[in-house]
Amino acid sequence: MNLKLILESQKKYFKTQATRDIGMLKKLLANLRIEIISREDEIYEALFKDFKKSKFETYFGEIGIVISEIDATIKNISSWSKPKKVRASGLNFPSSDYIYSEPYGSVLIIAPWNYPFQLAIAPMITAIAAGNTVVLKPSENTANTSKLLENIICSIFKPEHVRVIQGGVPETTLMLKERWDYIFFTGSVSVGKIVAKAAAPHLTPVTLELGGKNPCIIDDTISTELTAKRLVWGKFVNAGQTCIAPDYLLVHSSIKKQLISDLKKEIIRAYGENPQKSPDYPRIINTKNLTRLTNMLEDSKVIFGGKSDASDCFLEPTLIEDPYLDSKVMKEEIFGPILPILSYESEADINAIISNYEKPLGFYVFSSNKTFYRKMIETYSFGGGTINDTMIHFGNTNLPFGGVGESGVGAYHGKLGFDTFSHKKGIVVKGNWLDISLRYAPYTNKLEKLKKLFRIIG
Ligand code: NAD
Numbered sequence: 001m002n003l004k005l006i007l008e009s010q011k012k013y014f015k016t017q018a019t020r021d022i023g024m025l026k027k028l029l030a031n032l033r034i035e036i037i038s039r040e041d042e043i044y045e046a047l048f049k050d051f052k053k054s055k056f057e058t059y060f061g062e063i064g065i066v067i068s069e070i071d072a073t074i075k076n077i078s079s080w081s082k083p084k085k086v087r088a089s090g091l092n093f094p095s096s097d098y099i100y101s102e103p104y105g106s107v108l109i110i111a112p113w114n115y116p117f118q119l120a121i122a123p124m125i126t127a128i129a130a131g132n133t134v135v136l137k138p139s140e141n142t143a144n145t146s147k148l149l150e151n152i153i154c155s156i157f158k159p160e161h162v163r164v165i166q167g168g169v170p171e172t173t174l175m176l177k178e179r180w181d182y183i184f185f186t187g188s189v190s191v192g193k194i195v196a197k198a199a200a201p202h203l204t205p206v207t208l209e210l211g212g213k214n215p216c217i218i219d220d221t222i223s224t225e226l227t228a229k230r231l232v233w234g235k236f237v238n239a240g241q242t243c244i245a246p247d248y249l250l251v252h253s254s255i256k257k258q259l260i261s262d263l264k265k266e267i268i269r270a271y272g273e274n275p276q277k278s279p280d281y282p283r284i285i286n287t288k289n290l291t292r293l294t295n296m297l298e299d300s301k302v303i304f305g306g307k308s309d310a311s312d313c314f315l316e317p318t319l320i321e322d323p324y325l326d327s328k329v330m331k332e333e334i335f336g337p338i339l340p341i342l343s344y345e346s347e348a349d350i351n352a353i354i355s356n357y358e359k360p361l362g363f364y365v366f367s368s369n370k371t372f373y374r375k376m377i378e379t380y381s382f383g384g385g386t387i388n389d390t391m392i393h394f395g396n397t398n399l400p401f402g403g404v405g406e407s408g409v410g411a412y413h414g415k416l417g418f419d420t421f422s423h424k425k426g427i428v429v430k431g432n433w434l435d436i437s438l439r440y441a442p443y444t445n446k447l448e449k450l451k452k453l454f455r456i457i458g
Contacts (some may be wrong), residue, residue: 025129039152043117069126073129102422108134113140134162134163150164212383212403214363249339250344251342296338362390383403
């Protein structure tokens with residue numbers, strides 16, 4: 001079916017107001033939940049075929065998060081979509097004031113490959129909860145998951161409500177030429193800029209969920225053993241192909257040696273002496289990305305790991321010590337299982353390194369010193385972060401998830417996702433039982449009274 005016809009049918013359906021029927025939306029979401037659970041094994045199989053993701057990581061990072069998002073949406077959709085009464089302004093007395101949530105209309109969602117199920121379905125859930133229609137474009141790099149996603153969506157939603165369209169760059173370029181009411185994009189900074197440009201002629205609002213170089217500062221007040229455990233999990237889960245994975249470590253020089261030793265022990269404990277044999281360690285998504293990553297190792301000192309196998313898209317969990325800031329690994333977002341370890345002596349050293357980069361998506365500090373970590377949170381601008389762990393801020397649907405500056409525009413998850421996909425209309429319902437004539441011309445002798453009124457209402 002032709003894209004223009006799909007979009008036309010969705011716009012027509014949207015006009016019927018059917019997409020705003022909360023009862024129907026709850027039923028659809030409940031059916032989606034049932035469908036996902038009944039196809040759990042197929043989801044595991046697809047993710048395994050795409051990049052050998054384990055069942056555990058698939059449940060944790062894909063299915064579990066989607067089920068939580070569905071549950072939170074079903075539970076709260078009625079209250080999210082009700083007009084909210086807000087305090088009225090004394091200037092308008094007498095009145096009752098409300099915020100109405102209105103769906104934008106036709107939403108285009110473009111998803112990446114690294115969490116190909118979750119990063120496609122989670123934004124779709126809140127987009128439809130807000131009353132929109134959706135065209136969902138999954139990643140071309142995860143053919144098995146993207147096809148399964150299409151089958152699941154097809155079995156629950158009418159095509160005029162939610163439709164999956166497969167494709168790579170040419171197809172997405174065509175999609176971006178159409179006039180959408182909202183575009184939600186997750187992916188790289190460079191493509192994010194293409195999306196923003198395509199949205200500009202129609203002033204289409206966008207959410208851009210992008211990436212960046214996420215620093216992880218570790219001071220000398222922590223347990224290196226516990227920190228190593230949490231770092232190895234955060235860095236090597238999904239083989240480091242996570243937008244909020246710590247990109248590089250900034251470790252206080254006094255504990256660097258001990259931390260490196262604990263990191264090595266922890267990698268072996270988690271993935272064994274040969275991680276290629278570990279059932280828990282995924283592969284790099286394709287040879288293009290594997291080559292990109294192995295090239296990064298060329299001009300730096302690898303102190304652990306570093307072996308790759310192109311026939312299996314495999315790259316070992318790899319540690320790099322003291323890379324130069326102009327080395328390949330420090331030039332761009334790594335997005336793979338390579339962890340550069342830099343050291344610092346003073347806050348000025350930290351600043352000299354972090355200030356080299358655009359505002360990151362994630363930010364991590366391991367420290368028992370409240371004053372220090374609070375200062376770090378306040379000094380640097382970043383999307384979101386965690387203290388004394390990595391990435392777990394993602395798991396709380398009460399927290400906004402999104403970037404700032406080059407790491408993105410806008411945020412979502414839970415209620416914030418609903419708000420992202422709805423325009424907020426401010427409405428004043430004016431009472432007729434009293435009409436204060438102060439604002440009407442002629443204004444003779446009224447200025448002082450007006451000033452007094454402003455003073456009273458504050
Ligand atoms: P990508 O930008 O290459 O692709 C993302 C999507 O854009 C895909 O669906 C792809 O088909 C489409 N696309 C690619 N090139 C395009 C073009 N020229 N015109 C139009 N569409 C195009 O990103 P990726 O490789 O899939 O994912 C990796 C990047 O995504 C990393 O930078 C990572 O940090 C970021 N990311 C961010 C988040 C987040 O939530 N902020 C989550 C995951 C990944």
